Amino acid sequence: MEKCAKCGTTAEEILQTGFVGCEKCYDLPTVKKAVEKLFNGKIHNQKGDN
Numbered sequence: 814m815e816k817c818a819k820c821g822t823t824a825e826e827i828l829q830t831g832f833v834g835c836e837k838c839y840d841l842p843t844v845k846k847a848v849e850k851l852f853n854g855k856i857h858n859q860k861g862d863n
């Protein structure tokens with residue numbers, strides 16, 4: 814199971830609660846997919862924002 818490198822929250826946890834631990838959690842592929850579904854495009858995609 815994927816795990817956030819920054820805060821240690823697992824993708825499973827995030828899927829169950831619907832909450833991420835930090836912004837890095839969105840880097841997990843599973844979470845990325847899930848949030849797109851959960852929030853239905855409410856969250857802006859920040860591609861290449863460094």
Ligand SMILES: [Zn+2]
Nearest residue numbers: 817820835838
């Ligand atoms: Zn995190």
